[in-house]
Amino acid sequence: MTSLVTARGISKNFGAVRAIDNVSFEIEKGKIMGLIGPNGAGKTTLLKAVLGLTDCEGQLSVLGLDPFRQRKELMEKICFIADVAVLPRWIKVSQLLDFMAATHPNFSRTRTDELLSHTKVRPNAKVRELSKGMVTQLHLSIIMAVDAKLLVLDEPTLGLDIIFRKEFYGNLLNDYFDGEKTILITTHQVEEIENLLTDIMFINDGRILLHASMESIPDSFVELITSGEAAEAARRLGPIHERDVFGQKVMTFKGIDRDQLDGLGEAHTPSVADLFVAMIKGVAA
Protein backbone atom coordinates (compact mmCIF):
# COMPACT_ATOMS: atom_id res chain seq x y z
CA MET A 1 0.00 0.00 0.00
CA THR A 2 1.22 3.50 -0.78
CA SER A 3 1.10 6.07 1.91
CA LEU A 4 -0.66 9.23 0.84
CA VAL A 5 -0.18 11.23 4.02
CA THR A 6 2.80 10.70 6.28
CA ALA A 7 3.12 12.62 9.54
CA ARG A 8 6.14 12.20 11.78
CA GLY A 9 6.12 13.94 15.13
CA ILE A 10 4.09 16.96 14.08
CA SER A 11 3.19 19.62 16.62
CA LYS A 12 1.49 22.99 16.51
CA ASN A 13 1.29 25.61 19.24
CA PHE A 14 -1.02 28.59 19.48
CA GLY A 15 0.73 30.66 22.10
CA ALA A 16 0.76 28.51 25.21
CA VAL A 17 -1.86 26.11 23.84
CA ARG A 18 -0.52 22.94 22.24
CA ALA A 19 -3.11 22.18 19.54
CA ILE A 20 -1.26 19.18 18.10
CA ASP A 21 1.17 17.32 20.30
CA ASN A 22 3.82 15.20 18.60
CA VAL A 23 1.45 13.28 16.34
CA SER A 24 2.56 10.56 13.93
CA PHE A 25 0.32 8.67 11.50
CA GLU A 26 -0.04 7.47 7.95
CA ILE A 27 -3.05 7.43 5.65
CA GLU A 28 -2.92 4.92 2.84
CA LYS A 29 -4.37 5.29 -0.61
CA GLY A 30 -7.96 4.16 -1.10
CA LYS A 31 -9.03 4.70 2.51
CA ILE A 32 -11.92 6.66 3.94
CA MET A 33 -10.53 7.90 7.20
CA GLY A 34 -12.74 9.42 9.86
CA LEU A 35 -10.96 11.88 12.12
CA ILE A 36 -13.00 12.04 15.28
CA GLY A 37 -12.51 14.18 18.34
CA PRO A 38 -14.32 16.57 20.70
CA ASN A 39 -14.35 20.33 20.09
CA GLY A 40 -10.90 21.81 20.53
CA ALA A 41 -9.22 18.42 20.17
CA GLY A 42 -7.01 19.63 17.32
CA LYS A 43 -8.94 18.10 14.40
CA THR A 44 -9.23 21.26 12.36
CA THR A 45 -5.63 22.26 13.09
CA LEU A 46 -4.47 18.85 11.92
CA LEU A 47 -6.55 19.14 8.74
CA LYS A 48 -5.20 22.64 8.13
CA ALA A 49 -1.66 21.33 8.45
CA VAL A 50 -2.47 18.55 5.93
CA LEU A 51 -3.97 21.17 3.58
CA GLY A 52 -0.99 23.49 3.88
CA LEU A 53 -3.09 26.25 5.44
CA THR A 54 -0.97 26.33 8.55
CA ASP A 55 2.67 25.59 9.22
CA CYS A 56 3.69 23.02 11.85
CA GLU A 57 6.73 21.47 13.45
CA GLY A 58 7.82 17.96 12.49
CA GLN A 59 7.71 16.16 9.17
CA LEU A 60 4.52 16.18 7.15
CA SER A 61 4.23 14.89 3.62
CA VAL A 62 1.04 14.81 1.57
CA LEU A 63 1.27 13.12 -1.83
CA GLY A 64 5.02 13.50 -1.52
CA LEU A 65 4.72 17.30 -1.13
CA ASP A 66 5.38 19.62 1.77
CA PRO A 67 1.84 21.00 2.15
CA PHE A 68 2.72 24.44 3.51
CA ARG A 69 5.57 25.17 1.12
CA GLN A 70 4.08 23.51 -1.98
CA ARG A 71 0.44 24.42 -1.44
CA LYS A 72 -0.26 25.37 -5.05
CA GLU A 73 0.99 22.03 -6.43
CA LEU A 74 -0.83 20.21 -3.65
CA MET A 75 -4.13 21.94 -4.39
CA GLU A 76 -4.04 20.59 -7.94
CA LYS A 77 -4.24 17.10 -6.46
CA ILE A 78 -6.42 17.51 -3.40
CA CYS A 79 -9.78 19.08 -2.68
CA PHE A 80 -11.41 20.21 0.50
CA ILE A 81 -14.70 21.46 1.86
CA ALA A 82 -14.12 23.39 5.04
CA ASP A 83 -17.74 23.89 5.98
CA VAL A 84 -20.97 24.70 4.20
CA ALA A 85 -20.85 28.50 4.33
CA VAL A 86 -17.60 28.84 2.50
CA LEU A 87 -18.56 29.54 -1.12
CA PRO A 88 -18.52 33.28 -1.89
CA ARG A 89 -22.10 34.52 -1.66
CA TRP A 90 -21.83 37.16 -4.40
CA ILE A 91 -20.80 34.78 -7.16
CA LYS A 92 -23.09 33.29 -9.81
CA VAL A 93 -23.02 29.51 -10.23
CA SER A 94 -21.90 29.86 -13.85
CA GLN A 95 -19.13 32.29 -12.86
CA LEU A 96 -17.91 29.90 -10.20
CA LEU A 97 -17.69 27.10 -12.75
CA ASP A 98 -15.95 29.37 -15.28
CA PHE A 99 -13.42 30.33 -12.63
CA MET A 100 -12.79 26.71 -11.65
CA ALA A 101 -12.35 25.71 -15.29
CA ALA A 102 -9.87 28.55 -15.83
CA THR A 103 -7.74 27.92 -12.77
CA HIS A 104 -7.93 24.23 -11.91
CA PRO A 105 -6.09 21.90 -14.27
CA ASN A 106 -7.97 18.82 -13.08
CA PHE A 107 -11.49 20.25 -13.14
CA SER A 108 -14.11 18.89 -15.52
CA ARG A 109 -16.82 21.40 -16.40
CA THR A 110 -18.87 18.74 -18.17
CA ARG A 111 -18.90 16.58 -15.08
CA THR A 112 -20.15 19.43 -12.84
CA ASP A 113 -22.84 20.36 -15.36
CA GLU A 114 -23.98 16.76 -15.38
CA LEU A 115 -23.99 16.53 -11.57
CA LEU A 116 -25.82 19.86 -11.21
CA SER A 117 -28.44 18.86 -13.77
CA HIS A 118 -29.78 16.44 -11.15
CA THR A 119 -30.25 19.27 -8.64
CA LYS A 120 -32.32 22.45 -8.44
CA VAL A 121 -29.18 24.60 -8.67
CA ARG A 122 -29.52 26.87 -11.73
CA PRO A 123 -26.45 28.32 -13.47
CA ASN A 124 -27.81 31.87 -13.33
CA ALA A 125 -28.46 31.84 -9.61
CA LYS A 126 -26.14 33.58 -7.18
CA VAL A 127 -24.84 31.55 -4.27
CA ARG A 128 -26.65 33.88 -1.83
CA GLU A 129 -29.97 32.92 -3.44
CA LEU A 130 -29.44 29.20 -2.82
CA SER A 131 -30.52 27.33 0.28
CA LYS A 132 -27.86 25.91 2.56
CA GLY A 133 -28.46 22.43 1.20
CA MET A 134 -28.19 23.62 -2.40
CA VAL A 135 -24.90 25.40 -1.64
CA THR A 136 -23.53 22.12 -0.32
CA GLN A 137 -24.80 20.29 -3.42
CA LEU A 138 -23.04 22.88 -5.55
CA HIS A 139 -19.82 22.63 -3.60
CA LEU A 140 -19.88 18.84 -3.69
CA SER A 141 -20.58 18.87 -7.45
CA ILE A 142 -17.53 21.07 -7.96
CA ILE A 143 -15.35 18.92 -5.75
CA MET A 144 -16.53 15.72 -7.41
CA ALA A 145 -15.63 17.13 -10.81
CA VAL A 146 -12.02 17.55 -9.75
CA ASP A 147 -9.88 14.53 -10.40
CA ALA A 148 -8.25 14.68 -6.98
CA LYS A 149 -6.24 12.05 -5.17
CA LEU A 150 -7.30 13.19 -1.73
CA LEU A 151 -10.54 14.76 -0.57
CA VAL A 152 -10.61 16.46 2.82
CA LEU A 153 -14.01 17.19 4.38
CA ASP A 154 -14.20 19.24 7.58
CA GLU A 155 -17.74 19.08 8.98
CA PRO A 156 -19.15 19.08 5.43
CA THR A 157 -22.78 18.62 6.44
CA LEU A 158 -22.91 21.06 9.36
CA GLY A 159 -26.31 22.71 9.59
CA LEU A 160 -27.94 20.51 6.95
CA ASP A 161 -31.11 18.52 7.47
CA ILE A 162 -31.08 14.74 7.54
CA ILE A 163 -32.24 14.32 3.93
CA PHE A 164 -29.40 16.44 2.55
CA ARG A 165 -26.91 14.71 4.83
CA LYS A 166 -27.93 11.25 3.64
CA GLU A 167 -27.86 12.43 0.03
CA PHE A 168 -24.45 14.01 0.49
CA TYR A 169 -22.82 10.84 1.76
CA GLY A 170 -24.74 8.73 -0.75
CA ASN A 171 -23.38 10.82 -3.62
CA LEU A 172 -19.92 10.77 -2.13
CA LEU A 173 -19.86 7.01 -1.95
CA ASN A 174 -21.67 6.20 -5.19
CA ASP A 175 -20.40 8.90 -7.55
CA TYR A 176 -17.01 9.78 -6.14
CA PHE A 177 -15.26 7.08 -4.21
CA ASP A 178 -13.73 4.48 -6.48
CA GLY A 179 -11.10 2.82 -4.33
CA GLU A 180 -8.37 4.90 -5.97
CA LYS A 181 -9.27 8.09 -4.19
CA THR A 182 -8.74 8.77 -0.52
CA ILE A 183 -11.08 10.68 1.77
CA LEU A 184 -10.27 12.27 5.12
CA ILE A 185 -13.37 13.39 6.96
CA THR A 186 -14.30 14.96 10.29
CA THR A 187 -17.82 15.27 11.62
CA HIS A 188 -19.72 15.32 14.89
CA GLN A 189 -22.41 13.12 13.40
CA VAL A 190 -20.29 9.98 13.64
CA GLU A 191 -23.26 7.61 13.45
CA GLU A 192 -24.06 8.79 9.93
CA ILE A 193 -20.67 8.04 8.48
CA GLU A 194 -19.80 4.98 10.49
CA ASN A 195 -20.69 2.59 7.67
CA LEU A 196 -18.72 4.66 5.16
CA LEU A 197 -15.39 4.58 6.93
CA THR A 198 -12.59 2.12 6.33
CA ASP A 199 -10.41 3.62 9.08
CA ILE A 200 -10.84 5.77 12.15
CA MET A 201 -8.56 8.03 14.09
CA PHE A 202 -9.56 9.40 17.50
CA ILE A 203 -7.91 12.59 18.60
CA ASN A 204 -8.09 14.36 21.95
CA ASP A 205 -6.00 17.18 23.43
CA GLY A 206 -3.85 17.16 20.32
CA ARG A 207 -2.91 13.50 20.65
CA ILE A 208 -4.03 10.39 18.80
CA LEU A 209 -5.94 8.02 21.06
CA LEU A 210 -6.70 5.39 18.45
CA HIS A 211 -5.82 4.79 14.83
CA ALA A 212 -7.34 1.59 13.50
CA SER A 213 -9.12 0.05 10.56
CA MET A 214 -12.85 -0.50 10.97
CA GLU A 215 -12.27 -4.19 10.27
CA SER A 216 -10.02 -4.48 13.30
CA ILE A 217 -12.52 -2.90 15.73
CA PRO A 218 -14.51 -6.12 16.46
CA ASP A 219 -11.25 -7.92 17.26
CA SER A 220 -9.97 -5.21 19.55
CA PHE A 221 -13.07 -3.89 21.30
CA VAL A 222 -16.17 -5.38 22.79
CA GLU A 223 -19.09 -3.86 24.62
CA LEU A 224 -20.90 -5.81 27.29
CA ILE A 225 -24.38 -5.13 28.63
CA THR A 226 -24.58 -6.62 32.06
CA SER A 227 -26.02 -6.20 35.54
CA GLY A 228 -25.89 -7.51 39.10
CA GLU A 229 -23.24 -10.05 40.03
CA ALA A 230 -22.22 -10.61 36.43
CA ALA A 231 -21.33 -6.92 36.31
CA GLU A 232 -19.04 -7.38 39.30
CA ALA A 233 -17.31 -10.29 37.57
CA ALA A 234 -17.01 -8.33 34.34
CA ARG A 235 -15.59 -5.33 36.17
CA ARG A 236 -12.74 -7.49 37.43
CA LEU A 237 -11.73 -8.03 33.78
CA GLY A 238 -10.77 -4.36 33.60
CA PRO A 239 -13.16 -2.47 31.27
CA ILE A 240 -11.77 0.78 29.87
CA HIS A 241 -15.12 2.44 30.46
CA GLU A 242 -18.40 1.79 32.21
CA ARG A 243 -21.74 3.55 31.98
CA ASP A 244 -25.31 3.08 33.18
CA VAL A 245 -28.15 2.55 30.74
CA PHE A 246 -31.66 1.93 32.15
CA GLY A 247 -30.29 0.31 35.30
CA GLN A 248 -27.88 -1.90 33.40
CA LYS A 249 -24.14 -1.55 33.13
CA VAL A 250 -22.53 -1.08 29.74
CA MET A 251 -18.80 -1.84 29.81
CA THR A 252 -16.25 -1.41 27.05
CA PHE A 253 -13.28 -3.75 26.93
CA LYS A 254 -10.11 -3.48 24.92
CA GLY A 255 -8.04 -6.43 23.70
CA ILE A 256 -10.08 -9.03 25.51
CA ASP A 257 -11.06 -12.46 24.26
CA ARG A 258 -14.84 -12.53 23.79
CA ASP A 259 -14.94 -16.04 25.31
CA GLN A 260 -13.98 -14.51 28.64
CA LEU A 261 -17.25 -12.59 28.64
CA ASP A 262 -19.41 -15.66 28.05
CA GLY A 263 -22.25 -15.79 30.52
CA LEU A 264 -21.55 -12.28 31.85
CA GLY A 265 -24.09 -10.54 29.64
CA GLU A 266 -24.76 -9.54 26.06
CA ALA A 267 -21.51 -8.85 24.15
CA HIS A 268 -21.32 -6.93 20.88
CA THR A 269 -19.03 -4.62 18.94
CA PRO A 270 -19.39 -1.02 20.14
CA SER A 271 -20.51 1.69 17.73
CA VAL A 272 -17.85 4.21 16.77
CA ALA A 273 -19.63 6.86 18.82
CA ASP A 274 -19.76 4.68 21.94
CA LEU A 275 -16.18 3.56 21.46
CA PHE A 276 -15.13 7.19 21.11
CA VAL A 277 -16.87 8.20 24.34
CA ALA A 278 -15.42 5.17 26.11
CA MET A 279 -11.92 5.99 25.00
CA ILE A 280 -12.13 9.69 25.80
CA LYS A 281 -13.71 9.09 29.22
CA GLY A 282 -11.56 6.02 29.85
CA VAL A 283 -8.39 7.93 29.30
CA ALA A 284 -9.62 10.85 31.35
CA ALA A 285 -10.63 8.58 34.28
Added chain:
Amino acid sequence: MIANQLALLRRELWEHGSIWVTPAAVVFVLALGAIASFIAASGFGGAVDIAIIGASNVGDAERRAALMVALLLNTSVLLIAMWILTVFYSLDSLYAERKDKSILFWRSLPITDTEVVLSKLLTAVVLIPLVTFVAVVVSTLINLLLTSIWIGFEGGSASHLIWGSVPLFDTWAAILVVMIAAPLWASPMIGWFLFVSAWTKRSPLLMAFLPIIVLALLEYVVFRSHLLFAAIGSRTQLINMPIFHGDPSVLFDNHNFQAHAQGPLSLLTQLDVGRFVTSPGLWAGLTVCGLLVTAAIYVRRYRDDS
Protein backbone atom coordinates in the same frame (compact mmCIF):
# COMPACT_ATOMS: atom_id res chain seq x y z
CA MET B 1 0.39 32.15 -14.23
CA ILE B 2 -1.03 34.53 -16.84
CA ALA B 3 -4.17 32.43 -17.32
CA ASN B 4 -4.68 32.42 -13.55
CA GLN B 5 -4.11 36.17 -13.40
CA LEU B 6 -6.69 36.82 -16.13
CA ALA B 7 -9.20 34.59 -14.35
CA LEU B 8 -8.50 36.41 -11.08
CA LEU B 9 -8.95 39.84 -12.70
CA ARG B 10 -12.24 38.70 -14.21
CA ARG B 11 -13.21 37.51 -10.76
CA GLU B 12 -12.55 41.02 -9.37
CA LEU B 13 -14.90 42.49 -11.98
CA TRP B 14 -17.58 39.98 -10.98
CA GLU B 15 -17.21 40.63 -7.28
CA HIS B 16 -16.78 44.39 -7.46
CA GLY B 17 -19.41 45.49 -9.95
CA SER B 18 -18.74 49.04 -8.71
CA ILE B 19 -15.56 49.03 -10.85
CA TRP B 20 -17.70 49.62 -13.94
CA VAL B 21 -21.01 50.67 -12.39
CA THR B 22 -19.47 53.75 -10.69
CA PRO B 23 -17.89 55.24 -13.86
CA ALA B 24 -21.01 54.32 -15.85
CA ALA B 25 -23.18 56.13 -13.31
CA VAL B 26 -20.91 59.20 -13.42
CA VAL B 27 -21.05 59.22 -17.25
CA PHE B 28 -24.84 59.08 -17.03
CA VAL B 29 -25.02 61.89 -14.48
CA LEU B 30 -22.65 64.06 -16.54
CA ALA B 31 -24.83 63.52 -19.60
CA LEU B 32 -27.94 64.40 -17.61
CA GLY B 33 -26.13 67.49 -16.33
CA ALA B 34 -25.31 68.52 -19.89
CA ILE B 35 -28.90 68.05 -21.02
CA ALA B 36 -30.18 70.00 -18.01
CA SER B 37 -27.78 72.87 -18.70
CA PHE B 38 -28.86 73.00 -22.38
CA ILE B 39 -32.50 73.12 -21.39
CA ALA B 40 -31.75 75.86 -18.86
CA ALA B 41 -29.58 77.80 -21.32
CA SER B 42 -32.20 77.59 -24.08
CA GLY B 43 -34.45 79.67 -21.85
CA PHE B 44 -32.18 82.65 -22.48
CA GLY B 45 -33.09 82.71 -26.17
CA GLY B 46 -31.28 85.64 -27.76
CA ALA B 47 -28.33 85.43 -25.40
CA VAL B 48 -27.64 81.89 -26.67
CA ASP B 49 -27.59 83.12 -30.25
CA ILE B 50 -25.12 85.83 -29.33
CA ALA B 51 -22.95 83.30 -27.49
CA ILE B 52 -22.93 80.98 -30.50
CA ILE B 53 -22.04 83.84 -32.81
CA GLY B 54 -19.34 84.84 -30.34
CA ALA B 55 -17.95 81.33 -30.18
CA SER B 56 -17.94 81.12 -33.96
CA ASN B 57 -15.92 84.28 -34.23
CA VAL B 58 -13.20 83.71 -31.65
CA GLY B 59 -9.94 82.22 -32.83
CA ASP B 60 -9.39 78.48 -33.20
CA ALA B 61 -6.90 78.49 -30.35
CA GLU B 62 -9.32 80.05 -27.88
CA ARG B 63 -12.08 77.68 -28.90
CA ARG B 64 -9.73 74.70 -28.52
CA ALA B 65 -8.66 75.86 -25.08
CA ALA B 66 -12.28 76.36 -23.99
CA LEU B 67 -13.28 72.93 -25.23
CA MET B 68 -10.28 71.34 -23.57
CA VAL B 69 -11.16 72.93 -20.24
CA ALA B 70 -14.67 71.49 -20.63
CA LEU B 71 -13.22 68.06 -21.43
CA LEU B 72 -10.86 68.17 -18.50
CA LEU B 73 -13.66 69.21 -16.15
CA ASN B 74 -15.60 66.18 -17.34
CA THR B 75 -12.52 64.02 -16.81
CA SER B 76 -11.79 65.41 -13.37
CA VAL B 77 -15.21 64.32 -12.13
CA LEU B 78 -14.45 60.79 -13.35
CA LEU B 79 -10.98 60.97 -11.81
CA ILE B 80 -12.40 61.88 -8.42
CA ALA B 81 -14.81 58.96 -8.73
CA MET B 82 -11.85 56.76 -9.65
CA TRP B 83 -9.92 57.71 -6.51
CA ILE B 84 -12.89 57.08 -4.25
CA LEU B 85 -13.47 53.74 -6.00
CA THR B 86 -9.79 52.77 -5.68
CA VAL B 87 -9.72 53.54 -1.95
CA PHE B 88 -12.88 51.54 -1.21
CA TYR B 89 -11.90 48.71 -3.54
CA SER B 90 -8.39 48.33 -2.10
CA LEU B 91 -9.67 48.38 1.47
CA ASP B 92 -12.35 45.79 0.73
CA SER B 93 -10.35 43.51 -1.56
CA LEU B 94 -8.61 41.31 1.00
CA TYR B 95 -11.01 41.98 3.87
CA ALA B 96 -14.29 40.79 2.31
CA GLU B 97 -13.04 37.26 1.64
CA ARG B 98 -12.12 36.87 5.29
CA LYS B 99 -15.33 38.43 6.51
CA ASP B 100 -17.55 36.01 4.56
CA LYS B 101 -15.06 33.15 5.12
CA SER B 102 -14.86 32.47 1.39
CA ILE B 103 -11.09 32.74 1.80
CA LEU B 104 -11.20 29.05 2.74
CA PHE B 105 -12.72 28.26 -0.63
CA TRP B 106 -10.28 30.45 -2.57
CA ARG B 107 -7.40 28.87 -0.72
CA SER B 108 -8.64 25.39 -1.66
CA LEU B 109 -7.74 26.17 -5.28
CA PRO B 110 -4.32 25.80 -6.87
CA ILE B 111 -3.60 29.54 -6.75
CA THR B 112 -0.88 31.10 -4.62
CA ASP B 113 -1.43 33.94 -2.16
CA THR B 114 0.99 36.01 -4.23
CA GLU B 115 -1.14 35.57 -7.37
CA VAL B 116 -4.28 36.59 -5.48
CA VAL B 117 -2.79 39.69 -3.86
CA LEU B 118 -1.17 40.71 -7.16
CA SER B 119 -4.56 40.47 -8.88
CA LYS B 120 -5.94 42.94 -6.32
CA LEU B 121 -3.01 45.28 -6.89
CA LEU B 122 -3.40 45.04 -10.68
CA THR B 123 -7.11 45.76 -10.34
CA ALA B 124 -6.40 48.92 -8.34
CA VAL B 125 -3.47 50.13 -10.43
CA VAL B 126 -4.42 49.03 -13.96
CA LEU B 127 -7.98 47.73 -14.28
CA ILE B 128 -9.82 50.55 -12.49
CA PRO B 129 -7.89 53.31 -14.36
CA LEU B 130 -8.47 51.57 -17.71
CA VAL B 131 -12.20 51.20 -17.09
CA THR B 132 -12.28 54.85 -16.00
CA PHE B 133 -10.43 55.86 -19.17
CA VAL B 134 -13.04 54.08 -21.30
CA ALA B 135 -15.65 56.02 -19.32
CA VAL B 136 -13.79 59.27 -20.07
CA VAL B 137 -13.86 58.52 -23.81
CA VAL B 138 -17.53 57.52 -23.76
CA SER B 139 -18.48 60.52 -21.61
CA THR B 140 -16.56 62.92 -23.88
CA LEU B 141 -18.27 61.55 -26.98
CA ILE B 142 -21.73 61.60 -25.41
CA ASN B 143 -21.37 65.15 -24.13
CA LEU B 144 -19.87 66.47 -27.35
CA LEU B 145 -22.63 64.76 -29.29
CA LEU B 146 -25.29 66.25 -27.00
CA THR B 147 -23.67 69.67 -27.35
CA SER B 148 -23.59 69.28 -31.14
CA ILE B 149 -27.27 68.41 -31.24
CA TRP B 150 -28.08 71.39 -29.04
CA ILE B 151 -25.93 73.78 -31.10
CA GLY B 152 -27.56 72.46 -34.27
CA PHE B 153 -30.95 72.99 -32.69
CA GLU B 154 -29.99 76.56 -31.79
CA GLY B 155 -28.84 77.22 -35.33
CA GLY B 156 -25.04 76.99 -34.88
CA SER B 157 -22.58 74.82 -36.77
CA ALA B 158 -21.41 71.97 -34.58
CA SER B 159 -18.93 70.66 -37.12
CA HIS B 160 -17.16 74.02 -37.01
CA LEU B 161 -17.61 74.86 -33.33
CA ILE B 162 -16.96 71.45 -31.83
CA TRP B 163 -15.61 68.72 -34.05
CA GLY B 164 -13.30 70.97 -36.06
CA SER B 165 -11.82 72.51 -32.95
CA VAL B 166 -11.46 69.88 -30.28
CA PRO B 167 -8.06 68.13 -30.14
CA LEU B 168 -9.79 64.89 -29.21
CA PHE B 169 -7.10 62.26 -29.70
CA ASP B 170 -4.35 64.40 -28.27
CA THR B 171 -6.39 65.05 -25.14
CA TRP B 172 -7.43 61.41 -24.78
CA ALA B 173 -3.85 60.21 -25.18
CA ALA B 174 -2.68 62.69 -22.53
CA ILE B 175 -5.49 61.65 -20.17
CA LEU B 176 -4.57 57.97 -20.69
CA VAL B 177 -0.92 58.64 -19.87
CA VAL B 178 -1.88 60.55 -16.73
CA MET B 179 -4.36 57.84 -15.72
CA ILE B 180 -1.70 55.15 -16.03
CA ALA B 181 0.85 57.28 -14.20
CA ALA B 182 -1.36 58.55 -11.36
CA PRO B 183 -1.95 55.16 -9.64
CA LEU B 184 1.76 54.37 -9.94
CA TRP B 185 2.57 57.70 -8.32
CA ALA B 186 0.00 57.01 -5.59
CA SER B 187 1.06 53.36 -5.25
CA PRO B 188 2.34 53.71 -1.65
CA MET B 189 -1.21 54.64 -0.65
CA ILE B 190 -2.68 51.71 -2.59
CA GLY B 191 -0.10 49.38 -1.03
CA TRP B 192 -1.06 50.68 2.42
CA PHE B 193 -4.77 50.10 1.76
CA LEU B 194 -4.11 46.54 0.53
CA PHE B 195 -2.01 45.81 3.59
CA VAL B 196 -4.69 47.16 5.95
CA SER B 197 -7.30 45.14 4.05
CA ALA B 198 -5.30 41.94 4.55
CA TRP B 199 -4.39 42.68 8.13
CA THR B 200 -7.30 44.33 9.94
CA LYS B 201 -9.91 42.32 11.76
CA ARG B 202 -12.54 45.07 11.56
CA SER B 203 -13.40 48.41 9.90
CA PRO B 204 -10.65 48.67 7.28
CA LEU B 205 -11.64 52.27 6.45
CA LEU B 206 -11.08 53.39 10.04
CA MET B 207 -7.93 51.32 10.44
CA ALA B 208 -6.46 52.81 7.27
CA PHE B 209 -7.09 56.45 8.09
CA LEU B 210 -6.98 56.60 11.89
CA PRO B 211 -3.22 55.89 12.18
CA ILE B 212 -2.53 58.53 9.53
CA ILE B 213 -4.65 61.14 11.30
CA VAL B 214 -3.17 60.31 14.71
CA LEU B 215 0.40 60.40 13.37
CA ALA B 216 -0.25 63.68 11.57
CA LEU B 217 -1.69 65.21 14.75
CA LEU B 218 1.25 63.96 16.80
CA GLU B 219 3.61 65.38 14.23
CA TYR B 220 1.90 68.74 14.49
CA VAL B 221 1.83 68.74 18.30
CA VAL B 222 5.47 67.69 18.67
CA PHE B 223 7.17 69.29 15.68
CA ARG B 224 4.61 71.87 14.52
CA SER B 225 5.05 70.51 11.00
CA HIS B 226 2.75 68.93 8.36
CA LEU B 227 5.23 66.65 6.62
CA LEU B 228 2.99 63.56 6.65
CA PHE B 229 0.00 65.36 5.17
CA ALA B 230 2.28 67.03 2.67
CA ALA B 231 3.71 63.66 1.66
CA ILE B 232 0.24 62.18 1.20
CA GLY B 233 -0.89 65.27 -0.70
CA SER B 234 2.10 65.02 -3.03
CA ARG B 235 1.06 61.45 -3.88
CA THR B 236 -2.63 62.02 -4.41
CA GLN B 237 -2.77 65.35 -6.27
CA LEU B 238 -2.14 64.98 -9.98
CA ILE B 239 -0.53 68.39 -10.19
CA ASN B 240 2.37 67.19 -8.03
CA MET B 241 3.33 64.32 -10.32
CA PRO B 242 6.73 64.81 -11.97
CA ILE B 243 5.17 64.12 -15.35
CA PHE B 244 4.54 67.69 -16.51
CA HIS B 245 6.95 70.07 -18.18
CA GLY B 246 7.11 72.70 -15.48
CA ASP B 247 3.94 73.69 -13.67
CA PRO B 248 0.79 72.41 -15.41
CA SER B 249 -1.45 75.00 -13.77
CA VAL B 250 0.23 77.57 -16.00
CA LEU B 251 -1.66 76.11 -18.91
CA PHE B 252 -4.94 77.43 -17.62
CA ASP B 253 -3.63 80.51 -15.89
CA ASN B 254 -5.20 83.69 -17.34
CA HIS B 255 -1.90 85.53 -17.47
CA ASN B 256 -0.17 82.83 -19.46
CA PHE B 257 -3.16 81.73 -21.43
CA GLN B 258 -2.46 84.02 -24.38
CA ALA B 259 1.07 82.65 -24.74
CA HIS B 260 -0.18 79.08 -24.84
CA ALA B 261 -3.17 79.84 -26.98
CA GLN B 262 -1.07 81.06 -29.86
CA GLY B 263 -0.20 77.65 -31.27
CA PRO B 264 -2.32 74.51 -31.49
CA LEU B 265 -3.01 73.55 -27.90
CA SER B 266 -1.68 70.08 -27.12
CA LEU B 267 -1.89 68.48 -23.70
CA LEU B 268 0.34 65.65 -24.80
CA THR B 269 3.24 68.01 -25.39
CA GLN B 270 2.90 69.16 -21.78
CA LEU B 271 3.76 65.67 -20.58
CA ASP B 272 7.27 64.40 -20.03
CA VAL B 273 7.06 60.63 -19.58
CA GLY B 274 10.84 60.29 -19.46
CA ARG B 275 11.03 62.64 -16.50
CA PHE B 276 8.31 60.64 -14.73
CA VAL B 277 9.85 57.23 -15.36
CA THR B 278 13.27 58.37 -14.18
CA SER B 279 12.09 60.35 -11.17
CA PRO B 280 13.45 58.93 -7.88
CA GLY B 281 10.10 59.76 -6.27
CA LEU B 282 8.30 57.25 -8.50
CA TRP B 283 10.73 54.45 -7.68
CA ALA B 284 10.75 55.25 -3.99
CA GLY B 285 6.96 55.06 -4.05
CA LEU B 286 6.94 51.78 -5.96
CA THR B 287 9.41 50.32 -3.44
CA VAL B 288 7.19 51.30 -0.51
CA CYS B 289 4.21 49.82 -2.36
CA GLY B 290 6.18 46.62 -3.02
CA LEU B 291 7.05 46.25 0.66
CA LEU B 292 3.46 46.81 1.77
CA VAL B 293 2.10 44.36 -0.83
CA THR B 294 4.68 41.77 0.26
CA ALA B 295 3.47 42.28 3.82
CA ALA B 296 -0.13 41.77 2.64
CA ILE B 297 0.87 38.50 0.92
CA TYR B 298 2.70 37.41 4.05
CA VAL B 299 -0.33 38.13 6.26
CA ARG B 300 -2.71 36.27 3.93
CA ARG B 301 -0.37 33.29 3.81
CA TYR B 302 0.65 33.00 7.44
CA ARG B 303 -2.24 34.22 9.50
CA ASP B 304 -4.59 31.60 10.79
CA ASP B 305 -7.85 33.37 11.57
CA SER B 306 -10.16 30.51 12.30
